[in-house]
Each structure stands twice: as C-alpha cells, then as structure tokens.
Amino acid sequence: MENNPIKVAVSGAGGRMGKEVVKMVLADPELQLVAAIDAREAQDAGILAGAEPCGVAVQTDLELALMESGAQVLVDFTTPQAVMNNITTAIRAGVRPVVGTTGFAPEDIEALDKLCRDKGIGGIIAPNFSIGAILMMKFAAMASKYMPDVEIIEYHGDQKLDAPSGTAVKTAELISEVRKEHKQGNPNEHETIEGSRGGYYNGFRIHSVRLPGVFAQQEVIFGGHGQTLKIRHDSYERAGYMPGVNVAVKKVLDLTGIVYGFEHFID
Template structure:
C-alpha cells in the first residue's frame, strides 16, 4: 500500500483525484495539506471516504502521518518549498503545480538524486495533453518554425503555464525553431512577440472561460499545422495520469518531466 499526502487538498484539482485514491486498492490518502483547512478531517473537507487529517504545511504532514508520496497541486509560490521539503525527508514527489523554472528543475533533480528520491513533474497530467506533447516533439523533428499559444483563466497568475513551458522545452530539446525577425529589428514593443522559453515564443492569454488550453502552431511555406489540447471545466482529465505517476514515481531516482515520460519512456531513445 502506498501512503499519499495531497498538498492543495482544498484546490480545484483535488476532488476527483482524492476520490480516485480513496477508491483504489493500492493507494491510501494519509494526509492533506491546506492552510485554510488545517486541523480538519480530509473526509469532511472533500466529501469523500478518504481517511487522514489536513495539516497547514507539508513539513507538519510528514511529521504526523506515514507518507510515501507527496502529490503537489498548490501554487507557484508554494510548490518549490513543498517539493524540497519532501525530497529532503526522503519522500517521493508528484508535481502538478506550475511555476517552477528550468533552474528550479535542475536543482530538484540534483537534490532528488542525492537523496535517492523519485520526482515526476508534469505541466499537465492529462493523457491527451501528453499525446499532444509527444506529437509536437515528433513534428519538431521535421518542421522548422513554430510558436505556442497558452490560454488560461484570468485568475491564473503564473505565465506561461506549466503545460506550455513543458511543451516548449520538449520541442527545444529536439532543436530550436527557426528565427523570425530578430527582436532588436522589430518596430514596436517586443512584448508583442511573447516570452521565449527554450527558443520558442509563447503567447500567454488570460481570459475567463479557459482552464489550461495549449496550442502549438507550426508554419511552413504555404501551409500550417495546428495541434491543440482543450480541456473542459472539471479536473477529471488529470486523474488517470496523476494516479499513474503516484504508482511509478519510486521506480527511479531523480526528476522525470512530463507524463509522456511514463507513457513513452525517454524521448531521446527514439532519435
């Protein structure tokens, strides 16, 4: 049985994942983390039959309950502290929160390897989003030019989204896209060209009505190819991928990025 601590237990993503953990035969929820609900039972707060109590911090949860895996769906401001706290305690981590930088991931990988701890971080735990990432990386092997559109709710403070950042970094590991007009040669504000991540221009759009929609546009002479993942208004798409990550996170030490790493293995092995 794998004991799970869910950080962000009162968040939008938690309810269906908590229910799936409670219904599984090999996972058990032993702790939750939420500053606003600290001291309450998980079952009461989540309206589920999950056991365990809620604590104000990951550190408090790890001191008080048996935990094998910490699942983090918190915020850009809390995620790094939570992840490092778990790793230093020798606990495996599944990271669903966005806001970590490439430098953060490099530090997390080093620390996790030193501690012999596994970490799986994904900008999006939807299987369809993982398929998009895989397809986009395959397309990048043959196409030269692309940009990414990153849509999210107007309440999402971090830009770009973890999904878009992961997509850009994955395609950038294949090769950097061809350059358009260099930024110094533009007429007008350079911000109009979006942010650069691993050579890819990402344009973050924040409007009501979106959750986390990701679109990559490939351009060629006389043609375009558009790939888009457009989730609905519930967190249901993220359940299967999160449970897969919980079950596989202890397989090897260090950081693995993206759900595609579990579905398809090392993308570099195919090239």
C-alpha cells in the first residue's frame, strides 16, 4: 500500500452501518474520508456519525460526489433496491466498490464482475464482514461433509428488507459446494401451514426469523444418528463488522474483478 491514505467514499452514510463506516475511516490514518453520500441528510459527515466534524459534507448525488472527490474506494451499506445502481455508477467512474449491502442475485454479481474487469479494477461484495460469522460459515461447510443433514435458522430485526439474509444464503452456498444434494425429511411430509418448513435450498431448509429487539444471529444445525451439532454466531453491535470492512478497503486496491465473500481473505 502506498504512503498516501486511501481515499474513501461512503454511500449510505446516514444509515446505521454507514455511520459506523464513517467513524472507522476517520479513526484510521491510512484511510481518508473524501465523500459521504446519503439521500436523507446534508450536514458534516462526522457530526452525522456522532463523531467530531471532519469537513466532509454529506451529498445526495453519488456520481457527482465520486467525480469531485477523487475517491478510490466506495463503501456501500444502503438497500437492496439502490445498491446495483450505486455500484454500477462507482465502477463506471473507476471507483472500487466494497459492498456490505445484501440482496444480490448471482447474475447481478456476474454483471458487476464483468464491469470491473472491463475497467481493470476490483471490488468486494460480502454478505457479512464479521470475522466470527465467516468462521461460522467455514465451520459449517466443514461439518456438512460428515453430517449432511442440516438446516439454517437466521434471526434479524423486523426492519430487515431481505429474507433469507445474505449470510444465510452464503452459508448455504458454501455448504452446497461440499455436500451432495439430497432432500431431507420424510418424503411424504405435508405442510398444513404453507412455509412451515422454511425456504428450500439444495435439499435443506433455511428459516428466517424477524423480530423487534433482535440484532443478528445465525444457527446452523446438523443432525445425525443419536446426535446434533449446532454452530452459532451472534452479533451484538455494528462496530463488530468494522475490522473486516477496514481490511476489505485496503485489499480491494489489489484486486481485478469482483470477489464475492469475505472468507477469501481469511486463511
């Protein structure tokens, strides 16, 4: 990495995750906040995040903010409805995206990967930047080789927009890479209430719980003869994701194309 700090823009700077990203960038001398974008606010980004004033005003026009600021990296924690347009705008401007927003379809990631490669830049899309959550996914994939009967239960607050969570989908994908598809449960089972058995993925089920008072948890349950194994991760505050975001901002400068999943950066 060069001696000059990495110039970072934050999209969704007025959101709960965006505020944490702003504070993380301001606290790291290797990073420089050069732009903050949010549709709802127009004040100093530091004040908005609950920190000291930083001299960077929140803007509403992403394209203009990127062009004027000379940002090298855009960190996006917005909404599934806005993220594709945001990241496409960044890539076309030559700005590398680091994305924590969820809700991507596989074809979306393929399209963004092509855009990045055409521009000769890299990007990172990660359903979860928590080190503990990544380890949970890795351990679940390891266990599925030996205990292939599995279900996933994920818990989030009642305002989360997508279900299942990006973390649950990524966990299911990692499990499916090493587990042969087979349909679990009684072949003659019948749901008396539609959806009772959860979402179907490659032969196993994913259950999404949405309740007030819940932050973010996920449990992967394996069943075998006379035993069960549970692998669980609990997140208690948004600051827990920031070490991973920090690593991603610094790693993305060396990439070409989209890397999907933060597990690629944990040996």
